[in-house]
Amino acid sequence: MLSLEAEIMELQAAGLVTGPVAQRAVALERGSVFSVYEELRVALYLAVAAILAGLGLVLKDHLERIGPATLVLALAVVAALCYASALRTGQRRVERSAGGEYLLLLGALILSADLAYAEAQFHWFGAQWSWHLLVLAVVHGATAYYFESPLLLSVSVASLAGWLGVQGQTLSLVAWEQLLHQSGWRALSCAMLLLGWREAHRRRGGARPFLGVLDHAACNLACWGALAWCVAGSTRMAGLAVLGVLALCAVRVGLRRGQELFVTYGIGYATFGLCVVEAQVIDGSLATTIAALITVVVAAALLWRCHGLIRAAAT
Amino acid sequence: MIVQRPTPDQERWLRITARLALPRLAPEVAARTGGWKSVSPLARSALFVLGIVAAALSLAIGELLHVPSFLVVVGVALLAAAEWFSAPRHFFSCGIEEALGLVGLAAVAVQFQEWIGGVHDLGMSLLIAAVFAVAGIRFLNPLFITVAAVLLSFAVYFSQALAAVPASVLASCFCFAVAAGALLLGAKQFRRPAHEQMTRWLMVTLPWCAYLWVAGISWSLNVAIGVPVLSPASAVALLGPMTLGVLALLAGLKRRAHAPLMTFMVCLACVVIELHHYIRLSTQARLIAGGCILLAVAIALERALRTPHRGITARRLTGDVGVADLLSIAGAAALAPAAPASAADRIRGGGGEFGGGGASGRY
Numbered sequence: 001m002l003s004l005e006a007e008i009m010e011l012q013a014a015g016l017v018t019g020p021v022a023q024r025a026v027a028l029e030r031g032s033v034f035s036v037y038e039e040l041r042v043a044l045y046l047a048v049a050a051i052l053a054g055l056g057l058v059l060k061d062h063l064e065r066i067g068p069a070t071l072v073l074a075l076a077v078v079a080a081l082c083y084a085s086a087l088r089t090g091q092r093r094v095e096r097s098a099g100g101e102y103l104l105l106l107g108a109l110i111l112s113a114d115l116a117y118a119e120a121q122f123h124w125f126g127a128q129w130s131w132h133l134l135v136l137a138v139v140h141g142a143t144a145y146y147f148e149s150p151l152l153l154s155v156s157v158a159s160l161a162g163w164l165g166v167q168g169q170t171l172s173l174v175a176w177e178q179l180l181h182q183s184g185w186r187a188l189s190c191a192m193l194l195l196g197w198r199e200a201h202r203r204r205g206g207a208r209p210f211l212g213v214l215d216h217a218a219c220n221l222a223c224w225g226a227l228a229w230c231v232a233g234s235t236r237m238a239g240l241a242v243l244g245v246l247a248l249c250a251v252r253v254g255l256r257r258g259q260e261l262f263v264t265y266g267i268g269y270a271t272f273g274l275c276v277v278e279a280q281v282i283d284g285s286l287a288t289t290i291a292a293l294i295t296v297v298v299a300a301a302l303l304w305r306c307h308g309l310i311r312a313a314a315t
Numbered sequence: 316m317i318v319q320r321p322t323p324d325q326e327r328w329l330r331i332t333a334r335l336a337l338p339r340l341a342p343e344v345a346a347r348t349g350g351w352k353s354v355s356p357l358a359r360s361a362l363f364v365l366g367i368v369a370a371a372l373s374l375a376i377g378e379l380l381h382v383p384s385f386l387v388v389v390g391v392a393l394l395a396a397a398e399w400f401s402a403p404r405h406f407f408s409c410g411i412e413e414a415l416g417l418v419g420l421a422a423v424a425v426q427f428q429e430w431i432g433g434v435h436d437l438g439m440s441l442l443i444a445a446v447f448a449v450a451g452i453r454f455l456n457p458l459f460i461t462v463a464a465v466l467l468s469f470a471v472y473f474s475q476a477l478a479a480v481p482a483s484v485l486a487s488c489f490c491f492a493v494a495a496g497a498l499l500l501g502a503k504q505f506r507r508p509a510h511e512q513m514t515r516w517l518m519v520t521l522p523w524c525a526y527l528w529v530a531g532i533s534w535s536l537n538v539a540i541g542v543p544v545l546s547p548a549s550a551v552a553l554l555g556p557m558t559l560g561v562l563a564l565l566a567g568l569k570r571r572a573h574a575p576l577m578t579f580m581v582c583l584a585c586v587v588i589e590l591h592h593y594i595r596l597s598t599q600a601r602l603i604a605g606g607c608i609l610l611a612v613a614i615a616l617e618r619a620l621r622t623p624h625r626g627i628t629a630r631r632l633t634g635d636v637g638v639a640d641l642l643s644i645a646g647a648a649a650l651a652p653a654a655p656a657s658a659a660d661r662i663r664g665g666g667g668e669f670g671g672g673g674a675s676g677r678y
Contacts, residue, residue, distance in 0.1 A: 001501065001502065001503065001504055001505065001511065001570060001572065002504070002505050002508055002511040003504065004327055004330060004331045004334075007327055007328060007331045008331065008335075011331070011335070011337070014343050016337060016341070016343055016344070017335055017337070021335065025334070025335060028632070031570070031571030031572075031626065032626045033623070033626050033628065033632065034571040034626055034627050034628070035627075035628050035629070035630060035631060035632045036576065036616075036620065036627060036628070036629055037628075037629055037630060037631040037632070038573070038639055039573070039576050039577070039580065040613050040616060040617050040629055041639070041643060042580065043580065043609055043612075043613040044609075044610065044613045044614075045643065045646055046584075046606075046609060047606045047607070047609035047610035047613060048606070048610070048650065049606075049650060050602045050603070050605050050606030050609065051602070051603055051606035051607060051610070052606075052650060053602050053606075054598075054599040054600070054601070054602030054603035054604075054606060055599075055603065057598060057599035057602065058599045058603070061599065097614075097617050097618075097621070097629075098617060098629075099610075099613060099614035099617045099618070100614075102610070102613075103610070103614070105647055105650075106610075109650055109651065109652075112651060112652045113652060116652045133652075136652075150640075150644055151643070151644060151647040152647075154644045154645070154647045154648040154651075155647055155648060155650075155651045157648060158648040158649075158651035159651055159652075162651070162652070209640075212641075213644055216641065216644075216645075217648075260355060260357050260358060261357060261638075261641070264357060264358070264361045267361075268361065271365070285375075285379055286376065286379045286380070289372055289375045289376050289379060290376060292372055293369060293372040293373060293376065296365050296368050296369045296372065297369055299365055300362055300365040300366065300369065300411055303358065303361055303362060303365065304354075304358075304362070304409075304411075307354055307355070307358045311339065314336060
């Protein structure tokens, strides 16, 4: 066990922290206030993941025994029950708990699985099969706004990325050149779409947590897209240029908002992209390795500098 | 040689400075931290990764230049760089000096084992464990200490010290013993925050490792026999996490500490996985039933603790959006159904696979 109570009291006496801050910190040190919020959240996530995995196996193995229509209907009922619980909480005008939030997520994910299964079974969209992902993105987006749930928003963003064909392609940087080129475009398009969505959300004064979800998703998708271009021989210079601009933007955003994660995205992705291009364009193993070492050392120095700037701005 | 690192008091002040986001350069704070610098966990992780890559590239350059005994030459240079960051620059737990120091030590150790003519499994696992332990003690890094403990379990396995007990059972018992020791040690009041962190890492990580040592054996034995049999491996796989889990839960509630509660959750997961040998249910039924029970218990606990009970609450104590929130959002997105890799993959006449274009009626 570790108690920093003496240090906190000293800080309070020196006037470096206010009374309420010190009291709260001391209460946490003594354990007179102890939150199990994070443990419960982990348990809830694991529960949702286990149920979904089980349902996935049911869909895979028991089609003939149960029948597709019955399965689709049963899953829809379960999803509706999950949504009903969130609706009831909303009607009572009480804050939704973490349990309620994950129950809602479970409902949304069951709905996703249900619609995907139904589409695969009944071919409602025919050749345009991937449109069911757009439907899901819209439904989850609308419910995310209705219930003010960042978790649902992330599911909506994932469905949108799936509809644009980003998932499973862009995230793999080992692919054919043509595929990488296409994946880069798709990821960048998706990122642009998300940025537009974010801007509209901001202008309408929407919930702040939503901005974070859209920012992180857009930044990662755009950087992955540019990285895919860096890996493909024909687009590597364009990819490097785009990656450079994106990295600069991410670092600037991180510094302005004091969010270290964006600085890490910018420097991390740019370093990786630069090393990939160096490996392609520089002749000789020794020269390539030296160039990569210089890149990594500069990246570490930049990261250190940015960390110092963020810390100085925060205090 | 005088190893330079913060005194326990300075380390405590570094911790409280980070926790309360105090101005590091304020005279009152700087005087107490002794000018030592530390970074956030995120920056530490990023700098650690960059440090590992830089060290690996340095070793590659040494080899490409055909430097004689390059492992020692580059290793010593890396160690010198790590010490330069630590001593004159006053870096502490910044990631970069830890990475350089670890790789430098490992390079020297590998060269040493080549000089003495190569060592076998036991010697190698002991050597690498020693490298991690020395680096962990030098840089007060809990990850290195935990890896050293895991590698020591490999040494126990290779030693086959007790002929009557299977080697993997012995290695598993070793891991459980280390985890239990860390749990017991966790009750002690530590002066150094890093030492407390080491016990936390050991108690959370080692039960997994212990279970993995016996899980495979316990399964294969049961599959071979067809009925649940309490072999030494299956006994350790079931009773070990069960006992440790109960102890961890009690310790966590008594001490109001998160690490023992996480240990309890890890042990519970091990017990649930192991129980599938004893409960004859299909995988999907187990997953759905287990998930529903866990969901119900978590929601019930949350409701019960909405009003704090003896200071324990289910409410979050800060309104800030932290890394845990981002992880939960990323985790939710990861559970969303993914699109098939390409349209060409999707259309498969008569395939009848999920997301496929066939209508064979077979899923």
